[in-house]
Amino acid sequence: MxxxxxxxxxxxxxxxxxxxxxxxxxxxxxxxxxxxxxxxxxxxxxxxxxxxxxxxxTIEDCRGLLELYEDKSRASADVKSIAREHLARIDAKISELTEMHRTLSHLVQECAGDGRPDCPILNDLAADAGSRDERTD
Amino acid sequence: MxxxxxxxxxxxxxxxxxxxxxxxxxxxxxxxxxxxxxxxxxxxxxxxxxxxxxxxxTIEDCRGLLELYEDKSRASADVKSIAREHLARIDAKISELTEMHRTLSHLVQECAGDGRPDCPILNDLAADAGSRDERTD
DNA sequence: TATAGACCTTCCACCAACTGGAAGGTCAAG
DNA sequence: CTTGACCTTCCAGTTGGTGGAAGGTCTATA
CATH class of the missing domain: 1.10.1660.10 (Multidrug-efflux Transporter Regulator; Chain: A; Domain 2)
Structure with a gap:
């Protein structure tokens, strides 16, 4: 082929x-x-x-999985361990993205999105970390 | 400085x-x-x-945001538009990761994770796409 | 037999968004 | 005058491919 x-x-x-x-x-x-x-x-x-x-x-995960796949005397525990670590990475990434989403959707909601220059999104980005958590709503 | x-x-x-x-x-x-x-x-x-x-x-988003930040006669709509597009990307990424998570956590649950070679995770990876959706639980 | 077009090959460069490290210049303290 | 913490530039590597150029091969048809 x-x-x-x-x-x-x-x-x-x-x-x-x-x-x-x-x-x-x-x-x-x-x-x-x-x-x-x-x-x-x-x-x-x-x-x-x-x-x-x-x-x-990841590619390196794949390399390991492929090796286990071809090893007929493998222990399923080794496969499971790779999968669980990957699952943990996915969890972490989802949390991170969810937090970004939370913050950003809040800001987008607050922004008028018209012709005027005033913009809560830019205000947030420009604010120093200390003053950011003051809830305005 | x-x-x-x-x-x-x-x-x-x-x-x-x-x-x-x-x-x-x-x-x-x-x-x-x-x-x-x-x-x-x-x-x-x-x-x-x-x-x-x-x-x-992204860096290119940042370039645009920075430009708007410095432009005192900007329209907040332009900022909001960048943010909304980014939010859509985040949504897409979360969906993708959530789907991976769903599949993978299911497989991890099914895998004994002991010394034996039999492994539902490898079975799934090795199966052709057609036979994958058969639910076994 | 010629040639067109669909394959195939290698190699090099590029993407995002940095990070690490080498080789070397500068500055302040003791 | 030396030590150590700065700073500089430049080059290479990361992840997982993707795009394209230059060129060889195969097959069908005129």
Whole structure:
């Protein structure tokens, strides 16, 4: 299978597949013409990578997961541990974004959004940290 | 004021302040020794940038916000529009992360996490997209 | 057989928003 | 006069790719 077929079947861009080879996640054979030649195993690995990436695992997580995936005597605890750490990162990110959202949606609500220059959003950004928590509503 | 003082007073790393100068967000004067020399206005701008960045605005957003901040005849609608677009990006990111969280926490719950190799997390990652939505619980 | 167009190859540069570190100049205190 | 805390510039690396140029290959059709 050429890279274009693999790209179509996994949904990954060909560029990304080449990149994954570059960083050692897959190692397709080469045909006489120099073209990459992928087998079913390679295809599955790439689909696995695509799915793991879509769940937000980092490339290094993926490397670990792939290794466990191929190790038939793995302990599921090792997989679970990677997943749990990733889950914690997701939690942290969601909290951070939720806090930003809270603050910003409040400010947006307060802003008239008309032709006048007065703007609570800019006021907040310009205020020093100390005076920021004074609730005005 | 030298860069170190500004760093202490704004909470921004000196490296970041130099970077902001590089990309044209601030333009401190220079002393005879070549050191950057910051005035109060520069300090305020940097604090403004730090606050905007902490709310997740991109550097280009910040550039726009800073311009509006300095333009005393601005329309608050322009500020609100930048903020609203950013809010939409935050919303999208939260949704994406929440979906990842949902899927992953479900899988983590299902995984025994012991010494045995059988692992629902790896099973999910390895499954093709078609067979993934079959609920097992 | 020529040629068009769809493949494939490598390599280099770029994105955001910094961060780390090396090599070297400056300044104040003891 | 030296020590140590500053400051300077410049280069490279981070994450996870993406875009594009220059060029080789394959297949179908005229």
């Amino acid at each position: 050429n890279i274009g077929d693999v790209a179509r079947r996994t949904g990954l861009p060909a560029k990304t597949i080449r990149y994954y080879e570059d960083i050692g996640l897959v190692a397709p054979r080469r045909g006489a013409n120099g073209y990459r030649s992928f087998g079913e195993a390679e295809l599955h690995k790439l689909a696995f990578l695509g799915r793991a990436r879509s769940l937000g695992f | 030298n860069i170190g003082d500004v760093a202490r007073r704004t909470g921004l790393p000196a490296k970041t302040i130099r970077y902001y100068e590089d990309i044209g967000l601030v333009a401190p004067r220079r002393g005879a020794n070549g050191y950057r020399s910051f005035g109060e206005a520069e300090l305020h701008k940097l604090a403004f940038l730090g606050r905007a960045r902490s709310l997740g605005f």
